[in-house]
Amino acid sequence: MDLLKERIIQDGKCYQGGILKVDSFINHQMDPNLMMELAKEFVKLFSDLNINKIITIEASGIAPAILVGYIMQLPVVFIKKKQPKTMENMLTSVVHSFTKDRDYTVCISSDFLTEKDHVLFIDDFLANGNASMGVIDLCKQAGSKIEAMGFIIEKAFQNGGKTLRANGIRYEALATVKSLDNCKIVLE
Numbered sequence: 001m002d003l004l005k006e007r008i009i010q011d012g013k014c015y016q017g018g019i020l021k022v023d024s025f026i027n028h029q030m031d032p033n034l035m036m037e038l039a040k041e042f043v044k045l046f047s048d049l050n051i052n053k054i055i056t057i058e059a060s061g062i063a064p065a066i067l068v069g070y071i072m073q074l075p076v077v078f079i080k081k082k083q084p085k086t087m088e089n090m091l092t093s094v095v096h097s098f099t100k101d102r103d104y105t106v107c108i109s110s111d112f113l114t115e116k117d118h119v120l121f122i123d124d125f126l127a128n129g130n131a132s133m134g135v136i137d138l139c140k141q142a143g144s145k146i147e148a149m150g151f152i153i154e155k156a157f158q159n160g161g162k163t164l165r166a167n168g169i170r171y172e173a174l175a176t177v178k179s180l181d182n183c184k185i186v187l188e
């Protein structure tokens with residue numbers, strides 16, 4: 001998606017360890033006009049699917065997911081990174097965080113993810129696919145079907161894409177980073 005690629009080149013910053021910082025328009029300060037365009041693009045890409053629910057993971061997936069849900073008029077559920085004492089019928093999975101380099105337990109209530117659900121998962125980044133594998137695990141526990149996954153940015157030099165393809169998951173990314181070598185952003 002050209003609009004996104006231009007913005008990444010203009011405002012993205014490269015950090016040691018293959019991290020792309022986009023916190024001036026996606027991860028901290030957010031550009032709602034860009035976010036809406038991203039959501040419209042996701043809706044277009046997945047228009048052939050029969051889905052009844054959008055799922056995402058906090059925090060940075062929530063903004064694009066809720067806009068996709070708004071356009072498609074579908075409910076949006078976010079997977080939580082902290083387990084609330086009050087959550088009923090909790091399903092959990094352990095995920096390794098690429099940016100924080102630690103494991104954490106994510107959770108969702110099976111009240112909101114059931115065997116009746118055909119879901120579209122939306123997130124900001126696909127890196128090694130650890131968050132996505134956690135989502136696959138939670139959906140398996142709930143008996144719901146993942147119809148597709150949509151990421152704002154895929155880093156193709158990491159293994160997430162390969163992992164998702166190996167698991168038979170259809171996914172789309174709106175921009176793909178080929179390399180961040182020598183702190184230079186190279187897009188596909």
Ligand code: 5GP
Nearest residue numbers: 018019020098125126127128129130131160
């Ligand atoms: P994965 O689970 O695919 O390894 O990593 C995806 C998650 O890690 C995303 O939800 C995102 O929050 C974070 N992440 C991975 N790589 C980057 C990156 O280069 N920049 C930023 N800002 N977040 C990233």
